[in-house]
Amino acid sequence: MDVIGHLINGRRSTEATRTQVVFNPAIGEVTKEVSIAPKETVEEAIAAAQAAYTEWRDTPAMKRARIMYRFKALLEEHSDRICELIGAEHGKICHDAAGELQRGIENVEYACGAPELLKGEHTKNVGPNIDAWSEFQPLGVVAGITPFNFPAMVPLWMFPMAIVCGNTFVLKPSERDPSSTMFIAELLHEAGLPAGVFNVVNGDKVAVDTLLEDKRVKAVSFVGSTPIAEYIYSTAAANGKRCQALGGAKNHAIVMPDADMDNVVNQLLGAAFGSSGERCMALSVAVAVGQRAGDELIEKMKAAMESLKVGECSDKTNDFGPLITKEHKDKVVGYINSAEEQGAAVIVDGRNPTVPGYENGYFVGATLIDNVTKDMTSYEEEIFGPVLQVVRVDTMEEAMQLINDHEYGNGTCIFTRDGEAARYFSDKIEVGMVGINVPLPVPVSYHSFGGWKRSLFGDLHAYGPDAVRFYTKRKTITQRWPSAGVREGKTFSFPS
Numbered sequence: 001m002d003v004i005g006h007l008i009n010g011r012r013s014t015e016a017t018r019t020q021v022v023f024n025p026a027i028g029e030v031t032k033e034v035s036i037a038p039k040e041t042v043e044e045a046i047a048a049a050q051a052a053y054t055e056w057r058d059t060p061a062m063k064r065a066r067i068m069y070r071f072k073a074l075l076e077e078h079s080d081r082i083c084e085l086i087g088a089e090h091g092k093i094c095h096d097a098a099g100e101l102q103r104g105i106e107n108v109e110y111a112c113g114a115p116e117l118l119k120g121e122h123t124k125n126v127g128p129n130i131d132a133w134s135e136f137q138p139l140g141v142v143a144g145i146t147p148f149n150f151p152a153m154v155p156l157w158m159f160p161m162a163i164v165c166g167n168t169f170v171l172k173p174s175e176r177d178p179s180s181t182m183f184i185a186e187l188l189h190e191a192g193l194p195a196g197v198f199n200v201v202n203g204d205k206v207a208v209d210t211l212l213e214d215k216r217v218k219a220v221s222f223v224g225s226t227p228i229a230e231y232i233y234s235t236a237a238a239n240g241k242r243c244q245a246l247g248g249a250k251n252h253a254i255v256m257p258d259a260d261m262d263n264v265v266n267q268l269l270g271a272a273f274g275s276s277g278e279r280c281m282a283l284s285v286a287v288a289v290g291q292r293a294g295d296e297l298i299e300k301m302k303a304a305m306e307s308l309k310v311g312e313c314s315d316k317t318n319d320f321g322p323l324i325t326k327e328h329k330d331k332v333v334g335y336i337n338s339a340e341e342q343g344a345a346v347i348v349d350g351r352n353p354t355v356p357g358y359e360n361g362y363f364v365g366a367t368l369i370d371n372v373t374k375d376m377t378s379y380e381e382e383i384f385g386p387v388l389q390v391v392r393v394d395t396m397e398e399a400m401q402l403i404n405d406h407e408y409g410n411g412t413c414i415f416t417r418d419g420e421a422a423r424y425f426s427d428k429i430e431v432g433m434v435g436i437n438v439p440l441p442v443p444v445s446y447h448s449f450g451g452w453k454r455s456l457f458g459d460l461h462a463y464g465p466d467a468v469r470f471y472t473k474r475k476t477i478t479q480r481w482p483s484a485g486v487r488e489g490k491t492f493s494f495p496s
């Protein structure tokens, strides 16, 4: 069986002391193993990144960017292979994988603008014959720790920007679906990246803790679940590192009585069930304002959901694939059970889907639950499955209060024809990414991505302009070249 190893100092290496199995979730079988790096292997990767830093730091930004141009072309050339690898280990449908990759490539395109993005600030004559400027210097070795649900896109949120800013990088991808990430790392080397600038170690908590504690690592970008994000942020801070840790979500859509309900239903189908709901931006709660909107939403959703098709990744007629593991499937089914036990009504039940030929896959069909209330476990926690819950309220204020009271604040959306209501909503809602008739308001690569509250620990968001600030530190220089013969006397106070 193939063992997926590491990529350290430009070379593949296999660590066989400890391995973990990798499944194809559509068939429910082990297809590969992945090396689980011990502390020494992670330290080797950090040492390689540290050694490469001195030269990489002084490589002109334009030259760094040229490698990214070649990398982008290689990602496009090998996109089918990358999507196949994503499908085989994550299970997402090929066109969904292609969408993920495209979003990732857009981050590489943004990184190609490094020379422009890294331009500093300059002021001539801040005082007599005195000039001042700020420049943005790299941090050194930085680390990324990424989740299973976007094995291509989320790493691409991080390392292209970190690297063009002059840092060297150690990535610890998810151990559940590492192959596409490894393949992408090889393409970056094929594009001409010097050895040691980008290293990938596969592993678990041991690898993560080594990255968090090692003094040579200056900053950590993390994306994953909230309990781990909180742990990463506090441990990184305790070790004196800069950290951005993006966590879980519970994204609500408010459905106003004036919304175009056919459009709402179309939008909600993809946003709730796409990628089996395994997206941090999945819309998992619809808050219907008023009895009529709630009844109409349930009726139309129920009818539309009949045509949804769950299945294997290569079949383009499927709408979404399996969940990542058997344990995760059981957890999602557990949430549906708990909602039912706590008094909600399961309108469309995906607990036992039929997927001919894939009976052992970790499939859950699209599920619609009505009359969910805020005290239910399935409402309080992130389900991360193809489950849409409907909460009914009487007013928009009540709907907004629900969202503002929730511990997560990643994404949200309002469906309405009323511009005034939409404007009020976007201004007052306590959520980082807001859609107005846009169900998945994922910012494009030249904005930045991040939630509020317990969906993000740290200050700066991922990718885009915030990434330039996250992966650099500002240095401000004030300079005077005294003219010949002009010498100033002693001064003991600021000039006034």
Ligand code: NAD
Pocket: 145, 146, 147, 148, 149, 150, 154, 172, 173, 174, 175, 203, 204, 205, 208, 209, 223, 224, 225, 226, 228, 229, 246, 247, 248, 249, 279, 280, 382, 384, 410, 451, 455
């Ligand atoms: P996860 O938190 O289980 O794992 C994320 C990473 O942390 C992995 O690399 C994993 O190996 C590592 N990890 C896991 N347990 C650890 C521990 N105890 N100590 C140290 N490291 C540990 O998340 P996941 O299941 O891979 O991904 C799904 C979660 O990620 C969901 O909650 C989803 O909302 C979230 N997510 C958030 C965003 C965002 O942008 N906010 C994007 C994608 C996914």
